[in-house]
Amino acid sequence: MAGRSSDFAPYFGASAVTANDSTVIPTSRALYVGVTGDVTARLAQGQTVTFKAAPVGVLPVQVDKVLSTGTTATNILALY
Template sequence: MMQLNVATYQTAAAITPSDTAVQSYRAIYVGGTGDLTVRTAGGNVVTFKAVPVGAVLPIEVWQVHSINTTATDLVGLA
């Protein structure tokens, strides 16, 4: 039998991308398609290309960068 990995979160907040502000989230909901550039909790900067509407990316991040981020209506989940 296949098991689904279902995460739950206690808080949610709208994200304003910033190249300097620390923003700690366990996952990100993407409301408007586009690219998403983040600094992971491990310190890597990565760009997720063409993230579709409604995607929830289960990545722990410390920053959501404004440079190279074109996705909109982002919500941080923690």
Template sequence: MHDRFSGSNASLSGPASFGFAIVPQDDDTLSEATRGLYVGQGGDLAVTTIAGADITFKAVPAGSILPVRVQKVFSTGTTAGDILGLV
């Protein structure tokens, strides 16, 4: 497969090139900080940003992509599902 952008540096404003499933949990951080989150099943999303701020996104619609860099997705306070970390 040809990738015309293979010689370009990735930027935070560009599209993600990798994704991984996130299982919300209160104890451990993610294996990798995200560039964004995809929310497949709508609901609330409680996270810790890479700057260390604990915030909750309320009523995130299904199919949303949030351009937020996070290190943790909490199970407590998260009702959204089918969450993917985008990097």
């Protein structure tokens, strides 16, 4: 994929994420959480998990969906 030299390379893009139970986003390399809270997401391989009290900063998980049900964190960015 253009711009992706390795999983350890800096992120090359970001987009705001609005938590939604049905919206699928391009699979991220990580999420940035701007305001702490719970993040419920579907991982790239299909499992749905909740990260309780996710701190402000980078959450290094590949997800294709951030669900509104169970997500209280805000100002979330998908990092690519």
